[in-house]
Amino acid sequence: MTAHYALAIDIGGTFTDLVLHDPATGRFAAHKELTTPQAPELGVLAGIRQLLGREGISPSAITRVVHATTLLTNALIERRGAATGLLTTAGFRDILEIGHERKYEIYDLFLPLPAPLVRRAHRLEAEERIGPQGQVEIALDEASVIAAADRLVAMGIASLAIGFLHAYANAAHEQRAAALIGIRHPDLHLSLSSEVSPQIREYDRLSTTVANAYVKPLAVTYLDRLARDIAALGIAAPLFLMLSNGGLTHVDEAKRVPVRLLESGPAAGALAAAVLGGRSGARDMLAFDMGGTTAKLAVVRDGAPRVAHRFEAARERRFTAGSGLPINISTVELIEIGAGGGSIASLDPLGLLKVGPRSAGSAPGPACYGRGGSEPTVTDANLAMGHLEAEGFAGGTMRLDVAATEAALAGLAQQAGMASDALAAGIQAVVNEAMAGAARVHLAEHGGEAAGLALLVTGGGGPLHGPDVARRLGLRRVICPPAAGVASALGLLLAPARVDEVATLACRLESLTGEALEARFRALEAEARRVIGETLGPDAPVRAERAADLRFLGQGHELVTAMPPGACDIAAIRAAFEAAYRAVFAGVPPVAAVEVMNIRVAVSAATGDGRLDPMIPSGAPTMPHGTRRLSIGEVPLYRRAALVEGQIITGPAVVEDGMSTLLVPPGALATQEANGNLVVELPA
Amino acid sequence: MFDPVLLELLWARLVSIVDEAAATLLRSSFSTVVRESHDFGCVLTDAQGRSVVQATDSVPSFLCTLPNTIRHFLQEFPPETLQPGDVLITNDIWMGTGHLPDISVAKPIFANGRLVGFAGSVAHSPDIGGRIRSAEARDIFEEGLQIPPMKAISAGVPDATLMRLLRRNTRVPDQVLGDLHAQFTALDLMERRLRDLLAEHGLDDLAALAGEIQARSEAATRAAFAAVPDGVYRAELLTDGLEEPLLLRLALTVAGDSITCDYAGSHAQVPRAINVCLAYTFAYTAFAVKAVLCPAVPNNEGAFAPLTVTAPLGSILNSSHPAAGGARALTGHFLPALVLSALADVLPDQVVAGVGSPLWCMGFSGFRRDGSPIANALFINGGYGASAGRDGTNVLSWPSNVSAASVETIEQSAPWHVRYRRLREGAGGAGTHRGGTGQETLYESRSDQPIAVTFLAERTQPGSAAPGLEGGMPGAPGAVLVNGLHVDPKRQHVVPPGGTVEMRTPGGGGHGLPERRDPALTAADQMDGIA
Secondary structure: OOOOEEEEEEEOOOEEEEEEEOOOOOOEEEEEEEOOOOOHHHHHHHHHHHHHHHHOOOHHHEEEEEEEEOHHHHHHHOOOOOOEEEEEEOOOOOHHHHOOOOOOOOOOOOOOOOOOOOOHHHEEEEOOEEOOOOOEEEOOOHHHHHHHHHHHHHOOOOEEEEEOOOOOOOOHHHHHHHHHHHHHOOOOEEEEHHHHOOOOOHHHHHHHHHHHHHHHHHHHHHHHHHHHHHHHOOOOOOEEEEOOOOOEEEHHHHHHOHHHHOOHHHHHHHHHHHHHHHOOOOOOEEEEEEOOOOEEEEEEEOOEEOEEOOEEEOOOOOOOOOOOEEEOOOEEOEEEEOOOOOEEEEEOOOOOEEEEEEEOOOOOOOHHHOOOOOOOEHHHHHHHOOOOOOOOEOOOOEOOOHHHHHHHHHHHHHHHOOOHHHHHHHHHHHHHHHHHHHHHHHHHHOOOOOOOOEEEEEOOOHHHHHHHHHHHHOOOEEEEOOOHHHHHHHHHHHOOEEEEEEEEEEEEHHHOOHHHHHHHHHHHHHHHHHHHHHHHOOOOOOEEEEEEEEEEOOOOOOEEEEOOOOOOOHHHHHHHHHHHHHHHHOOOOOOOOEEEEEEEEEEEEOOOOOOOOOOOOOOOOOOOOEEEEEOOEEEEEEEHHHOOOOOEEEOOEEEEOOOOEEEEOOOOEEEEOOOOOEEEEOOO | OOOHHHHHHHHHHHHHHHHHHHHHHHHHOOOHHHHHHOOEEEEEEEOOOOEEEEOOOOOHHHOOHHHHHHHHHHHHOOHHHOOOOOEEEEOOOOOOOOOOOEEEEEEEEEEOOEEEEEEEEEEEOOOOOOOOOOOOOOOHHHOOOOOOOEEEEEOOEEOHHHHHHHHHHOOOHHHHHHHHHHHHHHHHHHHHHHHHHHHHOOOOOOHHHHHHHHHHHHHHHHHHHHOOOOEEEEEEEEEOOOOOOEEEEEEEEEEOOEEEEEOOOOOEOOOOOOOOOHHHHHHHHHHHHHHHHOOOOOOOHHHHOOEEEEOOOOEOOEOOOOOOOOOOHHHHOOHHHHHHHHHHOOOHHHOOOOOOOOOEEEEEEEEOOOOOEEEEEEEEOOOOOOOOOOOOOOOOOOOOOOOOOOHHHHHHHOOEEEEEEEEOOOOOOOOOEOOOOOEEEEEEEOOOOOEEEEEEOOOOOHHHOOOOEOOOOOOOOOEEEEOOEEOOOOOOEEEOOOOEEEEEOOOOOOEOOHHHOOHHHHHHHHHHOOO
């Protein structure tokens, strides 16, 4: 039998990561190529040629290609999308601009709010009206649709969002309008709110639909070109795309609703964390990724990253909730904190030590990069404390400037009235506490606590900071997966195919019969299975999960509640809701009626058996490679690649693996597992 | 004792405690105003009731009110009468926030056998009995149930009599008690977290840490105040008022590193529900002073110590018993405009032109077609003021922070058909930078019975329009129409089946001379049909 391979392509801001995986043996090989932002496919093609050449593998041996990209996210942030128009119900073209009417910071008198993606002149109206129960109140005036579309095309619109009031309850008018416009303007890209985000609340639905329209021409052009270029290399395999919710889909579905790709890169990272941690038996985790400018946290419950059903794109202020455009799609839930290696430490006007969110970035970068940075950063503090070595940084590609670090720290230390070494330790403590605090509040928003979670660390800073963050959260177990530098790309190979569908019911739960609800769920599942069938073939074994957004009558927030197994039973659903509510809020309010706003299905199918062979050597435990001087004294230094299966390291110790450094605290035990994970058990 | 690192670590933990409590309260609340407009607050105080940290995201109305309430609690219930598991409660408008729906609760926190502080929470209850939200109440007895300062929970045991009274006196008792339960949960969380923090860091009590936080905040505020040239800065404005306009007058005195805001000369209190208690006058004055001069200083007792706010007792900005206050926002939301107007004389680039505030609201009470009763309040907002650097935002909540409900959810749940909701073309004041425009929304009744409607609406007269600044023009005044006719929004109206209500919210004022506007911006306005 000839070997066949899967190829993962993850395009990030700086690097395009490629991983080649042999599902039969579980072995994999990785390559990092510089991203080519103007034409991302160029970096991809160069990287594929490099990797295949190095491994001596023929393009024809590749049977699956999976892709994630930040291209669309960046297009929204940089406002590089298409000239977009909106066709909506008469009387409501300003909904997109009026928005939620709220401020995301109340004390800022000069608050910038995100401008709508479609200017007022390009928002036109059609005469029509659907009522809240889906009834037609005013028939669609087809002439008004055609007139509006003609005007918009004349104004140069390349992509059109169609969003009518109550279209979640009856899509007929949107569909008819799309058909009329499609005949007259076959080159115009169309996005329908009833397809993109069929949920009640018009502003959020329109915002999502317009964002989809805005990135759609770019997505179609890019994906077509990439598929063509990959085929030209001799790779005959189909191209799959990672979705924000951590599932895969085929390229035509991705082109139809590209807004679902926005968070594909981070979703792959969270998925990889869930799968890699699961290999050490962890089911409930906090996935912690720390890079140069930000740290990301994702909660994994029962082996899967938690999925939220709303997020924001293109925030005016990156770390401030409410400052972006609402996007109502299912997405792996991530929180992002302005804390990374480049985060700058300074004293605020009250004399407190603050770290970040201001970042030195990569230019000038931390003081120790010797490129003119003069303010101390987290990386400088790590260097001063001996966590990093001047030689051998970034896999030996860079030499750090110790004198520059010392000068930067000394300046701030004098201001703070502290010794330089105490300041360096303080920078560590403050940045670690900031990440722990963000995790605590995030967990509280879902009614959970940190106790019992494992911390899975990735990114250059994850292993360095993870053990102390874990201690602050009261966590006992830290998992360092292998190949942490390409974890997201690995995640692409491990992802299931997945399709999420949603429908708005907006009625009282007790007004429904079990049979009626069952029929609604089945209809959604059938649609989701159809798309999965297109991705994996009609016979792929699938797993369907059902949930409903439920609330007590009078509440304005819903709790997404997993449905009990078996056919719909109203009493059982109510019991499941009360149990879920109690888990989050500790008690159930004395309210009789329950409302069901939306129902959801997630249909998924495994795409492989997820076998990974990290090629850990066996034999006698290896001795330390040398020592490292930390504030607590000389400690042994190990090379990760040399550790053998089952080897146990007693802290304090330092383990280096080229792209990152793990600190094993005093009293902790680190075990090199056969699955490739290095697992640290912290002392109580 | 506290170096820059230790203080940052402890302070950050305290902030995360109140934010965690706020997240818990928000998610489990029933009240639409709590959820949609964050109309609630969570605070930790020291043992004397002085605030140490306040939740990041609460609205201006609650600046400094909870600590004030806790000090009133301490007068009624001295420390020796408090024990673990107690929760104190009141909605007294003079001890609290100025209107009855805001229920304040506080829990004493004990550690190492002594009182170390209080966890406090205030939230807008879904109902408190009395008239539906309206400016028409003539005294506080018309406005609903009054809860004197008392123990809602004694050593862990809830007061069953109070709960029965609340249940009997409110229209939606399940929701009222559900919200109260959410507040209790938030207090318990703050208590638990604070005790953990003290134990972890070996602190006997909160006093030294609280003192340090308050002292540093006070110093930062004083430094900001000292940067403003000494002087007396004056402003006055007219609101729509009732039968005749009401005058509000401010003298803002900067003396060294202190500021005094005195409202002497403002109108006397009136026999309607638009009177403001001093605590609310302080809150909205402090909000504006902070927003202009020191927005980054954290909210705690020290941050506001250098600010004094006075108004004659019995005036509309320092009302006395039994004056009604349910619609206090109609007066109180003008105070930030007065403060900005006064400071515009000396800091023209740090303020914005007049804003189409206060928030507007339609309260209604009636029946759906299936006969079920419904009562609710729908909030909407006007345009924001322009400033030296930019146009005013079209339709923005200020100084409060209230979202409007979506048209689709309104039509799902209430007997209203919304015919349009759109920007008001040309309602923003002209200027080098244009004022934000307001919105116009038309509701048509789909009920088969009459619907009673009341309004919160202001700046509906030319004399009370949002003024421009530095040569900018005023925004257009707002209007309320019932069945197509202009009506007095301070009165209750009845909408027959098929009848309509239209609300047009005011535009914000412009900034700078209109003829200096960048022609490219003018062209864009014309293309978008907005000016």
